[in-house]
Amino acid sequence: MKIAKAGVFFSNAFSCNSSTIKSLPCILSAQLDYDPEKNIASILSSHGFHTAMIHSNPMVHSFYPGFKETLDLKSNQLRVSKKWKKALRDNLPPQLISKMKEIRAKMQEEDKYLPYSRSDETFLFSKRWMSEQTQDYFLWLHLMEPHIPYYPKETSLGISKLEMRGLNDKIIESVHGNTELTFEEVETAKTLYKEDINEMDHEIGQFIIDFNHEEDLLIITSDHGEEFGEHGQFSHHQDKIIPELVHIPLIFYGKDVKHGVIRDEYVSTLSIAPTILEALGLNQYKEIGKSIWNELTN
Numbered sequence: 001m002k003i004a005k006a007g008v009f010f011s012n013a014f015s016c017n018s019s020t021i022k023s024l025p026c027i028l029s030a031q032l033d034y035d036p037e038k039n040i041a042s043i044l045s046s047h048g049f050h051t052a053m054i055h056s057n058p059m060v061h062s063f064y065p066g067f068k069e070t071l072d073l074k075s076n077q078l079r080v081s082k083k084w085k086k087a088l089r090d091n092l093p094p095q096l097i098s099k100m101k102e103i104r105a106k107m108q109e110e111d112k113y114l115p116y117s118r119s120d121e122t123f124l125f126s127k128r129w130m131s132e133q134t135q136d137y138f139l140w141l142h143l144m145e146p147h148i149p150y151y152p153k154e155t156s157l158g159i160s161k162l163e164m165r166g167l168n169d170k171i172i173e174s175v176h177g178n179t180e181l182t183f184e185e186v187e188t189a190k191t192l193y194k195e196d197i198n199e200m201d202h203e204i205g206q207f208i209i210d211f212n213h214e215e216d217l218l219i220i221t222s223d224h225g226e227e228f229g230e231h232g233q234f235s236h237h238q239d240k241i242i243p244e245l246v247h248i249p250l251i252f253y254g255k256d257v258k259h260g261v262i263r264d265e266y267v268s269t270l271s272i273a274p275t276i277l278e279a280l281g282l283n284q285y286k287e288i289g290k291s292i293w294n295e296l297t298n
Contacts, residue, residue, distance in 0.1 A: 002205065002208075003204065003205070003208055003218075003220070003251060003253050004249075004251050004261070005259065005261075006213075006253055006259060007218075007251055007252050007253030007254070007257050007259065008251065008252045008253075008257055008258060008259070008260055008261075008262060008295070008296050009249075009250070009251050009260075009261045009262070010250040010251075010262050010265070010267045011261055011262065011263045012247075012262075012263065012264075012265065012266045012267065013221070013247070013248055013249065013250030013266075013267050013268070013269070014246050014247055014248065014266065014267070014268055014269070015222065015223055015224055015225075015245075015246045015248045015268075015269050016032060016246075016268065016269060016270065017224070017239060017241070017246070018224045018225075018236045018239055018240050018241065018242070018245035018246055019223075019224060019236065019239060020057070020059045020060070020223050020224065021059060021062070022239065023223040023224055023269065024060065024063055024223055026268065026269045026270045026272075027221065027223065027269045027272050027273065028040055028041070028063060028066075028140075028273060029273060029288070030270050030271075030272070030273040030274055030288045030289030031270070031288070031289070034062075034063065036065035036066045037066075038288055039063075039065065039066035039067075040066075040138065040272075040273040040276060040277070041053075041066040041067045041068075041138060041140070042065075042066035043277065043282070044138045044276075044280075045066065045067075045068055047280075047282065048135070048136065049135070049136050049137055049138050050068055050069070050133060050135050050136070050137040050138075051066070051067050051068050051069070051137065051138045051139075052067060052068065052069035052070065052071065052129070052137065052138070052139050052140070053067050053069075053070050053071070053139070053140040053141075053142065054071045054073065054122065054125060054126050054129065054139065054140070054141050054142070055070075055071070055072060055073065055122075055140075055141075055142035056072060056073040056074035056116040056117040056122065056142075056144060057116060057142055057144060058072075060142060067140075071125075071129070073117040073121065073122060073125060074115070074116055074117045113149070113151065113161075113165050114149065114151055115149075116144035116147070117144070118144075118145065118153070118199075119143045119144075119145055119199070119200045119203040119204070120203050122141065122143060122144075123141075123203050123204075123206065123207045126139070126141050126207075127207070127210065138276075143200060145196045145197070145199065145200040146193050146194075146196035146197045146200060146226065147196075147226070148168060148171060148172065148226065148234075148235045149164075149165070149168035149169075149171075149172075150164075150168060150171075150189055150192035150193045150195075150196050151164055151165070151168065151192070151196070152192055152195035152196045152198075152199050153199060154195070154199075155191070155192060155195055156191070156195070157188060157191055157192070159188070164192065167185060167188060167189060167192075168189075170185065171185075171189060171234050171235065172235070174233075174234055175233060175234050175235050175237045181229070181234070186228055186229055189228060189234075190228050193226060193228070204220070208253075211253075211254070212254075213253060213254045213255065214254075214255060215254075215255055216254050216255060217252070217253075217254040217255050217257070217276065217279055218252075218253045218254045219250075219251070219252055219253075219272060219276070220249060220250070220251040220253070221248060221249060221250045221251070221269060221272065222248040222249055223248075223269075224236050224245050224246065224248070225244050225245045225246065225247060225248060226244070226245070227240070227242070227244045227245055228244075230242070230244050231244070248269070250267060250269070250272075252275075252296050255279075256279070256296075256297050257296045257297065258296065258297060258298075262295060265295065267292060270289045270290065271289055271290050271291060271292045273288060273289060274288050274289040274290060274291040275291045275292050275293050275296070277291070278291040278293040279293055
């Protein structure tokens, strides 16, 4: 990713947890427990910023307080809740669950299978939203690739979309202990994951072309990683503090930010909100987490 070289890339950055619900409070309010009043959006709203989030993940709905505008691109469509999925798994044999998923995979076509919006669609909407703003704004743009299901538009593996859907469904069932993956299936999943990353990386690059780096600050990070059996499981099931799940990218790019890679310093996503505030001169909020603005500009 060229932007990692154009800005500051922290190679030793870590998330607070391996789940979205528990890691986002660190990013948004610089603490382990979510506090809407210390949410970066709440603070910036009080200083005249228009604050918004654009996403397609139902897991972030609980973080709406503090944002003036919230735009869900897909996840508000009719879906089976996690509660019902758990009830089905608790009461139906694994063989029947697998058969139901096989039928669903055959019935669903292409991107209708995806529970989230792809990054190209999300960026297209976001660019349009940004072009319509007439005041300073803070935008949280939540991308879903690379995230299970691993379902790139194109793959070098020569497998069909149906085969991809079947493999992803098997991975999800393996998370719940209902089946096991072969070595070949794990390697296929890793390749699809990497191809998802490459497609998202391309879309970020297209977005950066129009980004005003002289006036705006862009931060790229993640709430968690993915596991491929390194510690006995797949995806990011349960709270597991392991490198594969909590070692995440962290890049700052834009106004006043120097160029370089910081390898020696360990940083946490707890530093993101206070760094934004200090960059805007809102130093009265220094007690919320630790800012790393000096490392970015000196």
